[in-house]
Amino acid sequence: xxxxxxxxxxxxxxxxxxxxxxxxxxxxxxxxxxxxxxxxxxxxxxxxxxxxxxxxxxxxxxxxxxxxxxxxxxxxxxxxxxxxxxxxxxxxxxxxxxxxxxxxxxxxxxxxxxxxxxxxxxxxxxxxxxxxxxxxxxxxxxxxxxxxxxxxxxxxxxxxxxxxxxxxxxxxxxxxxxxxxxxxxxxxxxxxxxxxxxxxxxxxxxxxxxxxxxxxxxxxxxxxxxxxxxxxxxxxxxxxxxxxxxxxxxxxxxxxxxxxxxxxxxxxxx
Amino acid sequence: xxxxxxxxxxxxxxxxxxxxxxxxxxxxxxxxxxxxxxxxxxxxxxxxxxxxxxxxxxxxxxxxxxxxxxxxxxxxxxxxxxxxxxxxxxxxxxxxxxxxxxxxxxxxxxxxxxxxxxxxxxxxxxxxxxxxxxxxxxxxxxxxxxxxxxxxxxxxxxxxxxxxxxxxxxxxxxxxxxxxxxxxxxxxxxxxxxxxxxxxxxxxxxxxxxxxxxxxxxxxxxxxxxxxxxxxxxxxxxxxxxxxxxxxxxxxxxxxxxxxxxxxxxxxxxxxxxxxxxxxxxxxxxxxxxxxxxxxxxxxxxxxxxxxxxxxxxxxxxxxxxxxxxxxxxxxxxxxxxxxxxxxxxxxxxxxxxxxxxxxxxxxxxxxxxxxxxxxxxxxxxxxxxxxxxxxxxxxxxxxxxxxxxxxxxxxxxxxxxxxxxxxxxxxxxxxxxxxxxxxxxxxxxxxxxxxxxxxxxxxxxxxxxxxxxxxxxxxxxxxxxxxxxxxxxxxxxxxxxxxx
Numbered sequence: 001x002x003x004x005x006x007x008x009x010x011x012x013x014x015x016x017x018x019x020x021x022x023x024x025x026x027x028x029x030x031x032x033x034x035x036x037x038x039x040x041x042x043x044x045x046x047x048x049x050x051x052x053x054x055x056x057x058x059x060x061x062x063x064x065x066x067x068x069x070x071x072x073x074x075x076x077x078x079x080x081x082x083x084x085x086x087x088x089x090x091x092x093x094x095x096x097x098x099x100x101x102x103x104x105x106x107x108x109x110x111x112x113x114x115x116x117x118x119x120x121x122x123x124x125x126x127x128x129x130x131x132x133x134x135x136x137x138x139x140x141x142x143x144x145x146x147x148x149x150x151x152x153x154x155x156x157x158x159x160x161x162x163x164x165x166x167x168x169x170x171x172x173x174x175x176x177x178x179x180x181x182x183x184x185x186x187x188x189x190x191x192x193x194x195x196x197x198x199x200x201x202x203x204x205x206x207x208x209x210x211x212x213x214x215x216x217x218x219x220x221x222x223x224x225x226x227x228x229x230x231x232x233x234x235x236x237x238x239x240x241x242x243x244x245x246x247x248x249x250x251x252x253x254x255x256x257x258x259x260x261x262x263x264x265x266x267x268x269x270x
Numbered sequence: 271x272x273x274x275x276x277x278x279x280x281x282x283x284x285x286x287x288x289x290x291x292x293x294x295x296x297x298x299x300x301x302x303x304x305x306x307x308x309x310x311x312x313x314x315x316x317x318x319x320x321x322x323x324x325x326x327x328x329x330x331x332x333x334x335x336x337x338x339x340x341x342x343x344x345x346x347x348x349x350x351x352x353x354x355x356x357x358x359x360x361x362x363x364x365x366x367x368x369x370x371x372x373x374x375x376x377x378x379x380x381x382x383x384x385x386x387x388x389x390x391x392x393x394x395x396x397x398x399x400x401x402x403x404x405x406x407x408x409x410x411x412x413x414x415x416x417x418x419x420x421x422x423x424x425x426x427x428x429x430x431x432x433x434x435x436x437x438x439x440x441x442x443x444x445x446x447x448x449x450x451x452x453x454x455x456x457x458x459x460x461x462x463x464x465x466x467x468x469x470x471x472x473x474x475x476x477x478x479x480x481x482x483x484x485x486x487x488x489x490x491x492x493x494x495x496x497x498x499x500x501x502x503x504x505x506x507x508x509x510x511x512x513x514x515x516x517x518x519x520x521x522x523x524x525x526x527x528x529x530x531x532x533x534x535x536x537x538x539x540x541x542x543x544x545x546x547x548x549x550x551x552x553x554x555x556x557x558x559x560x561x562x563x564x565x566x567x568x569x570x571x572x573x574x575x576x577x578x579x580x581x582x583x584x585x586x587x588x589x590x591x592x593x594x595x596x597x598x599x600x601x602x603x604x605x606x607x608x609x610x611x612x613x614x615x616x617x618x619x620x621x622x623x624x625x626x627x628x629x630x631x632x633x634x635x636x637x638x639x640x641x642x643x644x645x646x647x648x649x650x651x652x653x654x655x656x657x658x659x660x661x662x663x664x665x666x667x668x669x670x671x672x673x674x675x676x677x678x679x680x681x682x683x684x685x686x687x688x689x690x691x692x693x694x695x696x697x698x699x700x701x702x703x704x705x706x707x708x709x710x711x712x713x714x715x716x717x718x719x720x721x722x723x724x725x726x727x728x729x730x731x732x733x734x735x736x737x738x739x740x741x742x743x744x745x746x747x748x749x750x751x752x753x754x755x756x757x758x759x760x761x762x763x764x765x766x767x768x769x770x771x
Contacts, residue, residue: 028293028297031297031298032297034297035297035300060322064767067326067765067767068765068766068767071764071765071766072439072441072764072766073763073764074468075467075468075469075763075764076439076441076443076468076469076498076763076764077441077442077443077444077445077451077468077469078443078444078445078465078468078469078470078471078472079465079467079468079470081444081445081451082445082451083445083451083452084450084451084452087441087451087452123766124766127440127766127768128395128440128768128769130454131440131452131453131454131456132452132453132454133440133441133452134452213617215613215616215617215620216620227613262323267762267765268762268764268765268766269762269763269764
């Protein structure tokens with residue numbers, strides 16, 4: 001073989017180049033498709049996680065407020081003195097109406113709050129802050145699909161209605177969005193179809209479940225066997241948040257929900 | 271020459287493949303990193319939640335250890351050397367809880383300059399005049415808490431136990447200072463006490479204490495929680511030497527069958543105060559037998575009067591015999607238990623059980639009673655079910671939820687509460703035993719109809735039967751009653767979370 005023939009063998013034919021280019025493009029296309037898919041998923045997941053993180057922070061705060069509910073109790077002052085009612089927590093969980101704080105309502109019957117989607121915690125948020133130390137009402141209320149939170153200094157008036165005073169839009173501010181515990185009926189049906197276990201019986205899911213003092217152990221306040229079922233006897237609150245991500249599942253298009261649960265325990269005595 | 275050509279061709283052919291490989295590898299890496307990043311965010315979110323919950327419960331476990339170790343009857347009691355009867359200001363107890371294998375020096379709450387050893391920065395804020403504390407007692411976490419096999423060590427770092435002031439509490443407890451209850455100017459030197467219901471600056475027998483715990487996880491999560499606690503004794507309202515509680519409604523009148531001809535059986539409401547072996551200042555007499563209503567009074571008084579077995583054997587306040595009162599019970603303000611309410615009584619039994627020295631499942635006998643119980647070491651014993659005593663004398667507080675059956679040579683020094691089935695029977699022909707203190711019998715299993723407490727239940731009819739000779743009977747003894755009311759727990763008076771830097 002001559003030197004020229006040998007040199008020709010070292011190059012590529014046009015077909016080889018076209019084939020190589022085609023394979024290269026196919027590989028690149030597949031790879032980019034995967035990359036774009038991953039990036040979109042990453043973006044969607046980030047949104048999902050942001051939503052859930054926001055919900056988780058909200059849930060943690062609610063649990064913390066329930067744990068601290070009722071601080072400071074009346075017993076922190078001497079029996080013979082008469083502190084203003086806003087200097088101590090008359091009860092861990094305030095209720096609605098002018099009967100507060102003397103005659104508690106019945107949970108599940110005539111309590112506007114506390115109820116499945118509404119809770120007012122009575123506590124001193126910053127007990128180590130500068131004096132004077134006053135108690136606050138911290139309200140959590142689900143309106144539509146937005147969970148609102150409001151903080152208001154407790155009124156010094158013994159007959160003030162915590163429900164009325166904390167209902168205003170100047171008190172309640174949006175706290176967690178896309179909360180799907182109690183969505184409109186059509187939306188609930190659609191969500192229940194996708195997440196049947198999350199909505200047992202196709203019913204809304206209470207955000208707050210209350211446990212009351214009972215014998216021999218606390219029972220759900222709604223349980224007919226519970227010995228007590230009023231806000232002054234609530235010893236625990238199970239908080240359930242169902243949150244929907246802003247975007248749907250990329251491939252199936254179904255809404256993405258996550259259920260978060262927390263439990264707060266009231267320790268302070270009434 | 272041939273070999274050189276071969277090498278050259280080989281290197282030219284591998285060029286594009288190498289580039290392609292590198293490129294594809296890069297793409298795969300990018301995709302992989304993106305996926306890792308997404309799952310990493312998820313992991314950290316889950317981890318944050320777990321930390322927040324775990325550190326809360328870690329600190330809470332520290333608070334509970336601190337509270338539990340204040341109580342003398344607990345096995346890991348701190349002891350009077352570490353915990354004097356009254357804790358002065360400047361005297362601080364730290365319970366340190368290093369991780370297994372770590373030296374105790376990894377925790378030093380008094381070293382405020384070293385954040386790595388979990389300094390107690392809160393103390394100086396609460397006690398500006400007593401920082402650093404003049405007396406620091408350091409003890410280790412209780413081995414019964416940290417050593418059980420396969421149980422993880424609670425992740426709290428330290429627990430501080432100390433006296434309490436208004437400044438530490440940030441509450442003007444007695445509203446002094448001229449500015450009213452809401453004014454600042456918290457007292458920094460006066461100890462805070464507990465009067466049974468409220469904190470007070472007046473000296474009482476119960477000092478209020480502060481228990482503070484720092485929970486810390488390896489990931490850096492920290493949480494500082496605080497209790498205010500004070501010891502409590504069971505407030506058991508005693509209204510008569512023998513109280514038979516019942517509704518007195520038709521069909522539910524009390525049943526009391528005294529020994530018909532006994533010569534040694536007495537029920538005496540006059541304070542024996544020493545007759546039972548303990549000496550103390552006598553208290554005013556109580557009724558010998560107390561019931562809650564006219565129907566029961568008529569029944570019991572009639573039983574003890576006609577035919578007259580020995581009406582004079584039933585003595586007490588006022589001197590009349592047989593000494594029966596139809597309204598001996600007044601609900602005292604310092605007691606949370608309402609002795610007329612079955613729901614309250616049932617709760618009360620649960621409370622006692624929660625702090626009992628021994629809880630025995632019935633049916634039980636004297637041999638099931640705790641062996642350490644003695645005249646000098648009275649105990650709180652709860653029997654869930656029936657109890658039969660034969661030739662047995664117990665000491666302290668006895669609660670029986672079933673029927674209490676005893677022979678005449680048995681007795682109890684202290685308080686006997688038969689709450690539940692509400693049935694008490696003396697059987698056999700033995701004699702010589704006696705009850706010094708008080709006996710209370712209530713049927714909370716219901717049936718009386720009308721009124722009552724929660725759950726729509728009301729008291730049923732209590733039963734007390736005594737055969738002949740019946741033993742020596744029941745004697746009101748305030749000394750033994752006081753002895754039976756031992757400190758049962760350190761009650762949590764308040765709880766809150768404190769920001770930790």
